[in-house]
Amino acid sequence: MSILIYLIPIALFLGLLGLGAFIWSLKSGQYEDLEGAAHRILFDDDDPPSQPFDSENSA
Numbered sequence: 001m002s003i004l005i006y007l008i009p010i011a012l013f014l015g016l017l018g019l020g021a022f023i024w025s026l027k028s029g030q031y032e033d034l035e036g037a038a039h040r041i042l043f044d045d046d047d048p049p050s051q052p053f054d055s056e057n058s059a
Helices: 005-025 036-038
Strands: none
Touching: none
16 A cells, blocks of 8 residues: 555656646647648659769760
8 A cells, every 4th residue: 555655646747747748749739730741641742763874875
């Protein structure tokens, strides 16, 4: 039973730490654009690979 003296404050501290992290993420805008991330994966923005320069065949 004496272990509860240590476990209850540790559990409360971890809960408050998690709540603080969640509130910080809300205030920093982590959840602002949920639809943009879902649509961004559908677009292929990669540049086509450039052709290597061949000095022997260019002249």
